[in-house]
Amino acid sequence: MQNKQMQHLMKGAVVLSIASFVAKILSAVYRIPFQNMVGNTGFYVYQQVYPIYGIGMTFALSGFPVYISKIVAEETAPAEQTQILRRSFALLGLFGALIFLYLQYQAPAIAVVMADAELAPLIRMVSYMFLLMPFLAVTRGYFQGIFNMIPTATSQVAEQLVRVVVIILAAWLSLKLHWSVYEMGTWAMSGAFFGGLVATVALLKPAEKAFVLRGTKPKGINLGAYRSLAKRLLIEGGSICLFASLIVLLQLVDSFTVKKGLVASGLTEDFAKNLKGIFDRGQPLVQLGLVISMAFSSTLIPSLSRARQQQQDHQFQQVAESLIHISLGLSAAATTGLMILMPQVNYLLFGDADGNKALVWYMLSIVIIALINACNSVLQSLDQFHKTTIALLIGLLVKVVINQWLVQHFQIVGASVGTVISLGVVLALILRQSPELVQDALGGQHFTGKLVLICGIMAVAVRFVVTVIQPSLVSRGQAVLGAGVGIAVGVSVFISLALAWQLFSIREWLTIPGGKQLLKLAQKLKR
Template identity: 40%
Template sequence: MSKSSQNLMAGAGILTLAGIIAKILSAVYRIPFQNLVGNTGFYVYQQVYPIYGIGVVLALSGWPLFISKIITEQTDNERKQLVARRLFWLLFIISFILFMFVYGGAPLIATGMGNDLKLIPVIRAVAWMFWFMPFLAVGRGFAQGQLNMVPTAISQVIEQIVRVGIIIGVAWWGVHAGWSVYKIGSWATAAATFAAMLATLYISRTIKLVWQTPITKPVKKERAIGWIRIFQRLWSEGNLLAMLTGLLVLLQLVDSFSTKGLLEVNGMSSQAAEYAKGVYDRGQPLVQLGMVLATAVSTSLLPVLRSHAVRKEDGDFIHDFQMMLRLSLILSSVATVGLIAVMPAANQVLFSTREGSQALMVFVLTIIPATLILIITSVLQSLDYTRGVSWFVLLTMIVKYILNMIFIPQLGIVGASLATLLALVPMLYFVLHRLPKKLRRQWHSQNWWYKLMTTLLVVLLTAGLWGWASDKLMGASRLASLFSLITSALIGIIMFIVMIWRLRLLSKEEWYALPKGYKLYHFLERKGNSCD
């Protein structure tokens, strides 16, 4: 492997690690926050969170990925810097428009979010974050385009740590000072702006490099890097990457504009609907946690796939893609089944009550299609097979809204969870069929599905039955639920490992692709040989 390839792989590893840390922080902080502010306070924060989420997707993944791609295409530093400068000013204009729309349109947005006008200051608090998006997107994208992943990785971790720290601190202080949940929500969403400011300060050295070299007039007049051409590519390629990365955030946005009002149609008072929406929003961190391991494994394999694609190593590309698909499906499935098995206890331990456990069981089923959509669209991007995908993202949002209108008045928050799950099905079907046939052909061995379903059933029954028995023996207090959760999870993990080993669901190569999988493989092999 060449030195540049080794640098790329090392950089991808740093970026993957930073992404995992950020995802865990993003999922975990909601638990103490909800415990401090309660379900209604959690509802206030989660109503506005999708606006922040869209900004993060644009500044962290969608735009930087596109910028890194277009920077890499340039032949010299002069052209790279000119493209980065023009992208900065285009993004500055877009950010200004987004700020004006969110800040100025806060009353209209709050009206759309269940006619809750108390959300206006909360929405306006998050709007200021958009001013930092051009700096973060161009700084990160310019560095990535030169195969330097460190600025992106460190700025990402800084941003999350600062934001999470402020949010938890504000929640604790606000509760003890007797603040309203809306005042706490305003300061919690403002944390995104302070975090973005500090991340921008860190990445400012990289941003300075964009203005380092004077640009000559002949380069400025090149049509391939002209203003119009760059804007066209930003609109088509950059926004597509952002939409794909932020699919779940976009579905949360649909919920923010529809769930509370539809719960009121079901006969709930405004306060009861806010409380129920807060219970429903418990599903978001659970889904994020459930996706961490599967997406971590798949993102670690993506640079290898891109390397095969560049070198036109078709056989290796097919082999590694199919292995990634199998591992992602296995890990996302067992995470889903495990969460369903321990849900009542997990709900009480994490969020203090068992309310909404049925809705959360349905909600976590979205882990499987969401994980598969994420990794398959990443592969489609590397192959330039993304035509039509953006329309399906919009279709998914429309389907989600229609299903919300059908299910929520009848089933409450269970209906909202079901709507999210079913809305992802057409998108999953589409991206699977956008894959070249050679990638889908013979991607699993004989009896593979039987082995997987048997494994999942054993995990569900053993962990679920132990949780049920634990409740009967020890009661359903929070402390008893903690014991039930830990022991049920351990039983589920042990049974999962035993089943995939006994049924030979994973090959040796697939074991090695898992974190510390090679150690576990050799441990099980030694145990198996000693028992023979």
């Protein structure tokens, strides 16, 4: 029976991983045609307010639902599960309403602090999604708690699809109807509400029975139970939310400091907006760089939890090591490739090579975030929430303190460096507090040394080939050729050296999709 439940859990985890992968691809890819349609200034307007949406999205999808699923799974009685849902909905409903009211009334003040008073309508528009957040968070958490991942997966993909369609439609209409970039941004931000509305409708019927109280109805309101749940939601649920929104929180700091710092450095308002729009190109690139490593490594997280629950220490150590190796290896390859091919990638996706230096620095975020997430998964499996939370808060504080000064002195390169430094602080603090198995995974069989050498050789090979076939870059056609050849060479060199120098174990290769075929090919070539 337990084996059957575990198979059901694993199947659900795979379904949710696929849905998350599709949603993340949609969330990253739409920004490219969007930027091409609205230009750097239009992209700046949208990206300034996007982090507020991103935080709300984290609450509704990957923060509170994860914690609610945990407390629902702890209760076996349906009546108790319903009580948890009702209390969670009431508490999050109050929380969402307060955020909505704050954003509605303080939108002008927030926009002024962002150094652009015309952003107020966008802030008011994005606030509406917080009214939908409580229902989305609670119902998704309930279904994940009873190991039914289908409703969450369906609502997640539907929400992103609708949001992307609304955003692209807003961009297209702004060109046809000659809207200002702020009118366009306001309608683009409405995609957050319409996407959330579709997700709510998708979850209404499946969740109908969950809120119907079964068993004996309690007398009165249990204030003690509400206080206890509120405390747990704030501390443990808040910790999960913080980590799930790490990238978005750093972008929120950028929204308040980058444009302001650029103007303080002596740039005009219009030029500062344009330059911030160029800097914001880094976000979809980082997301795309993380998607592959996160998708592969996320398949290992249920195995990590299972090994911990069954007290299989050796199995836990093996899975943790595989999680760290795969996350770090694939993200390091993606980081190296994007850094070397940045002129081609930038020209191909955005039509020019502006901001290359800043974007190259920003790409370092990929490998650091991947390693932070892998270590965080291990620590959370060991119920060590507070260590990662403190590290994250210190890293954010570092970003707040240094960012505007860096921007004033080094413009958008300074903003990228500020992000890398703050992430580096978070990673250093987490590694310092991590158990020995994390240190062993990074140093075992000289893994990190091999990885650095492989990425170095890959970088030299890609740079040499691209320089030979493409001494200059003046069109998107050339960018396609350079990026295509560079990616082919980079992938070939990385895989060949990783196999030859046994960077990953056989177990790890088998975890990576296509790894089994690569091992067979390597054996054939040896023979």
